[in-house]
Amino acid sequence: MGTEKKTRRELRRERRSRRRELRRGALRRKMREEPGAFWTYVILRTIVILILIRSLMRGEFESSVVCLFVLFIYVLPQFVEEKLKIEIPSVLEIVIFVFVFAAEILGEMQSYFIKYQYWDTILHTTSGFLFAAVGFSLVDLLNRHERVSLSLSPVYMAIVAFCFSMTVGVLWEFFECAMDQIFMQDMQKDTILQQISTVELDATRSNIPIVVSGIQDTILVLENGEQYPLGLGGYLDIGIYDTMGDFFVNFIGAVVFSVIAFFEERSAN
Numbered sequence: 001m002g003t004e005k006k007t008r009r010e011l012r013r014e015r016r017s018r019r020r021e022l023r024r025g026a027l028r029r030k031m032r033e034e035p036g037a038f039w040t041y042v043i044l045r046t047i048v049i050l051i052l053i054r055s056l057m058r059g060e061f062e063s064s065v066v067c068l069f070v071l072f073i074y075v076l077p078q079f080v081e082e083k084l085k086i087e088i089p090s091v092l093e094i095v096i097f098v099f100v101f102a103a104e105i106l107g108e109m110q111s112y113f114i115k116y117q118y119w120d121t122i123l124h125t126t127s128g129f130l131f132a133a134v135g136f137s138l139v140d141l142l143n144r145h146e147r148v149s150l151s152l153s154p155v156y157m158a159i160v161a162f163c164f165s166m167t168v169g170v171l172w173e174f175f176e177c178a179m180d181q182i183f184m185q186d187m188q189k190d191t192i193l194q195q196i197s198t199v200e201l202d203a204t205r206s207n208i209p210i211v212v213s214g215i216q217d218t219i220l221v222l223e224n225g226e227q228y229p230l231g232l233g234g235y236l237d238i239g240i241y242d243t244m245g246d247f248f249v250n251f252i253g254a255v256v257f258s259v260i261a262f263f264e265e266r267s268a269n
């Protein structure tokens with residue numbers, strides 16, 4: 001019985017050893033064949049690990065979770081290539097690594113979303129383009145796969161790419177909303193407005209929008225009656241303008257890629 005247990009332990013160690021060797025071999029192959037993607041991965045991953053160590057030493061739990069999330073995303077391309085036997089283009093890998101770093105490390109942790117007005121807009125436009133490319137690549141791989149009887153025309157490939165990108169955009173906004181509602185974050189950034197239109201102020205309750213213009217400030221009234229003028233210079237909108245703006249620029253990025261991909265695929269055929 002002891003010999004059997006020992007043998008099982010040895011088998012498990014051998015399997016783990018083989019997996020580690022396969023991963024090392026895959027990384028060595030990546031370094032030789034795709035040095036750009038490899039070194040981008042190594043450099044950004046090293047930076048994230050150092051930030052993670054610093055966050056843990058400072059007791060910054062939220063920052064540590066963000067770093068772990070980024071590290072998880074960084075290993076996904078290698079997992080897809082190894083397990084699903086799908087070759088991800090080197091340029092696409094680089095864009096994914098840089099995009100995640102720009103969004104989570106620079107945008108959230110270093111407050112670039114607050115410091116630079118158009119940082120969020122640029123990233124959402126890029127993500128619309130990027131995820132359309134991912135959707136297009138997935139369909140293209142199925143089209144070329146010998147075991148899959150699928151042959152979509154260029155127009156349908158472009159439509160799938162567009163829909164894939166928009167779906168990812170919607171899911172991301174769901175994630176942001178959940179983080180704001182459950183964990184009291186502010187991922188859906190607020191907007192200051194000087195004019196609003198609302199049916200809530202319609203005294204007749206007839207669904208007539210009442211326009212309020214020239215708003216100068218938002219005042220918070222607490223349960224105990226205390227009032228706190230926020231000094232914002234307008235009405236504080238909670239997230240909706242940011243969300244719809246994100247959808248719109250995601251739409252632009254998805255359309256641009258889908259149109260380009262359609263003409264490229266049609267010319268190739």
